[in-house]
Amino acid sequence: MDFLELAQKRYTTKKYNANEKLSDEVITKLKNILQLSPSSINSQPWHFSFVFNPQIKEQLAEASYFNAPKVLESSCTVVFSAIDNLEKFEQQIEANLPEGAVGYYRQFLKPLPEHEVKAWLQHQVYLSLGYFLSACASLGIDSTSMEGIEKDKYKQILKLQDYQPLFAVAIGKRDENDANQPELKPKSRLLVDQIISEL
DSSP: OOHHHHHHHOOBOOOBOTTOOOOHHHHHHHHHHHHTOOOGGGOOOEEEEEEOOHHHHHHHHHTSGGGHHHHHHSSEEEEEEEEOOHHHHHHHHHHHSOHHHHHHIIIIITTSOHHHHHHHHHHHHHHHHHHHHHHHHHTTOEEEEEOOSOHHHHHHHHTOSSEEEEEEEEEEOBOTTOTTSTTTSOOOOOOHHHHOOOO
């Protein structure tokens, strides 16, 4: 199946089959794919929490508004967090990135107000989200990205230090009666000519 077909078939899953779990092999592939996610200057300012533990999932569900059923029913909930400690981030890139990349950060990003630097770091995590959702589709895994979470409660539940949760992704196998499937509810998108121009 080519990528266009995957894009046509992929959808935001609303209801999961709680009894069907993803294999360890698939989870390992997803972890390796996330490790390879692209980011500006290869900054990699992220942390990914794979949550399987039912007790922790219950706590996350309570901090997930209307997304609670997806957290509980999915095989796994993956929480995407951005580094929130600029000193730690600078130590990380100085230890792992070439001089040119570190120089770019020092010249163009570090002089900015702290909130702008942190926003830039968070943008990199969103790049990994697109990568991850596409990877799930390629592996036949259903997924639901969820910004509707209480981020500070997630941070406390996951005992994260120096990282701020941004969003979560439920992954697993759809319930066969999920009404949001493209076969039952066609995708709604703007026309190509409305969103793309050629110059």
